[in-house]
Amino acid sequence: GAVVSQHPSRVICKSGTSVKIECRSLDFQATTMFWYRQFPKKSLMLMATSNEGSKATYEQGVEKDKFLINHASLTLSTLTVTSAHPEDSSFYICSATYGASGLQETQYFGPGTRLLVL
């Protein structure tokens, strides 16, 4: 159980275009989803926290107009990188948690999406 998927797994786009990344919890309802960014050989940095039906909470330094997050249902959150530039190239990973008592102990991570902006 507790499987999280991401789509696409890999995307290449031209500078100036927008890219949407989907994060789905396949076998549970995720009350909270998180979006992380990881540069090569670096650690994960939390970008934003998203709760179903409400606006995402962005970490300091993350541009909310550039990284649009929508959490439309308990099983789906999307991250849209708008007007992408080469410096946005990175590995984007989502995670999700349960909300039930005793189960909110760990985040389940998706497989990640590798974005390359040319």
Add this chain to the structure above:
Amino acid sequence: ELKVEQNPLFLSMQEGKNYTIYCNYSTTSDRLYWYRQDPGKSLESLFVLLSNGAVKQEGRLMASLDTKARLSTLHITAAVHDLSATYFCAVDFQGAQKLVFGQGTRLTINP
């Protein structure tokens, strides 16, 4: 400032040896996680440590938590090549589920 620091950042060891990875954090927390990441892959959850003195073991890996010292350790016993990966610790400060990750320890186990 919330900081999580791992030591060492790089570790190359021979099969059959024992070693320990350390994870220090800057502010009180009683939730600490260990993850494994293989190259090009996402994170695999290894351990969740929820209280002072917690110790968990899975195969050749054992993790412990000392909340008073703000220190967690990941001990590898009789290492095998399959354990080669990058290991991250992450701390949940204030129970907000907002994880702050350490830098990661890249572990290479040589035959």
